[in-house]
Amino acid sequence: MISIIKKLFLLIIFFTSGITAQNGTVKTYHMSGKVESRIAFVDDILEGTSYWYYENGNIRTEKNYSNGKLNGLTKNFYPTGLLKDEIRYSDGMLHGVSRRFYENGALAEVKNYEFGELKSVKNIEFDKDYIAPLSAYEEGKRKKNVENDDFICSAQICPEPIGGIEEIESNIIYPKLARQYKLEGSVLITTTINKRGISENIKVLQGLGLGCSEAAIEAVKNTKFIPGENNGEIVETEVTFKLNFRIKEAEDKPTIIASEKSELTSESKIDSSKQKDFIICDVDECPEPIGGITELIKKINYPPHAKRNNISGEVILNVKVDDIGFVISTEVKQGLGYGCDEAAKSAVIKTEFMPAKQNGKNVESNIEITVPFILDDKK
Structure with missing residues (x-):
């Protein structure tokens, strides 16, 4: 009976929590436990690039949003990784050239739209002898680090912090209040890494509070990256990743030698009192x-x-x-x-x-x- 009541309360809490604004990436999963989608929100509004995946890890759909509306390219892929179609949007309306492809990768149709109005259509006859180059499979086969939730990017080869994500975390200066209240968790960051490996336009998608968001931004600023690549060329790349805030045991419980014990400041006593x-x-x-x-x-x-x-x-x-x-x-x-x-x-x-x-x-x-x-x- 208690178990049933507890589940009921959990449902109530779940729906109550849905009232607060959603920020960051929301993930759904296939029955197998593999990631099915990553949908990006800012203040409950679709923003940036969202992805949907086949169970084999290949991308099924990629959509770009701006202020809740489709903007730029939307791409759909076959399970093999080949492009199925690419559709252009502007402010939520079909606009520009859209293309559809056969399952073998050959071009099937070209449409041209102007702000939602279809202007022209061109159909191409199926070419059974067409063989798609290996490079055509690469985009759909990018798994966007599905197995590693800590780093997501829009390039074929993601930028990497020199020294790894641990290098960024080593640059974190733990905020005093966060340590005082033993606050731990993760801050979700998005930033653009330019061709020189420098981070620009750093934003917090999901903060932690008590100064941790500011500390995360400063840590990213102080980290040098290896830039991303597309088709062998260095490119400016937007990346999203988590920075973990963990209080090391040595920091949490500093060793105090006997001669120092009598010199504890009133500030440390106040901190202890606040905890209690x-x-x-x-x-x-x-x-x-x-x-x-x-x-x-x-x-x-x-x-x-x-x-x-x-x-x-x-x-x-x-x-x-x-x-x-x-x-x-x-x-x-x-x-x-x-x-x-x-x-x-x-x-x-x-x-x-x-x-x-x-x-x-x-x-x-x-x-x-x-x-x-x-x-x-x-x-």
């Missing part, structure tokens, strides 16, 4: 977010109105957590306004907790929880 008082309760064991405070902080959707007005601080909530671990009520004890109070409540509601314990048994509990709002670019 993040959740306050009146039972033997307080409820804890599954995955720790990191999981809750990841769910904070910083209100744009608060960002514009440089609002940061803490929202303190009174929260009731049931004996299964689900939040059943929230009330603001100390707010910030500008949408932060509602964002804090939303983040807590979406978080699943380990239930409180009293005398060794799971119990319903009332807790006070502090939700931090710290602007990434706050100096």
Whole structure:
């Protein structure tokens, strides 16, 4: 019975979380577990290049979007990797020359459109003797690093950080607040690597908060790349990749020799106190977010109105957590306004907790929880 109730709550949470804006790449999967599609969003709007794949890993469809509308080339491929058709769009309308191909790779049809209006059609008779060159199979057979979700690009040969992705991560300066709150996770970055191997137009598709997005951008700026290639030529290439933020154990728990212990600063004591008082309760064991405070902080959707007005601080909530671990009520004890109070409540509601314990048994509990709002670019 508890299992059924828990599943029901999870469904409610899932649909609630769908209200927040989607940023980054959404993936779907074939029944076999292989990637079926990678669809790119910015603020719930289709943006950039999205891909659909056959189960063999070859590209089935490639579409380019701008502000939710098809823009540029849309390509469909046969399972073999050969091009099936390429269709040109401008602001969501068919515009320019579109081509269709037979399964053997030979040209079958050419159409010309002007802003949605068909101007001409030319059909080409099937040539059974046509043999497509090996190079014709390459584009559809590009697997876009399906087996490696950390690096995606639009070139035949992706740019590579000199020293690998680990080189970028080694350039990350971990933000003090993120370390203080033990925030870990990934930042999704998109950038253009020019022909000299320098990153330009760096953007965060999915941030982590508490200064991590800014730290990721700086790390990419300080990394040199081997540029991408198409048909043996060096080209400017757009790439998307994840940067992982992990607090090393040595950093998290520094060794303090005896002579230093008496010299601990008041600042370090305050930091320790903040960790301890993040959740306050009146039972033997307080409820804890599954995955720790990191999981809750990841769910904070910083209100744009608060960002514009440089609002940061803490929202303190009174929260009731049931004996299964689900939040059943929230009330603001100390707010910030500008949408932060509602964002804090939303983040807590979406978080699943380990239930409180009293005398060794799971119990319903009332807790006070502090939700931090710290602007990434706050100096």
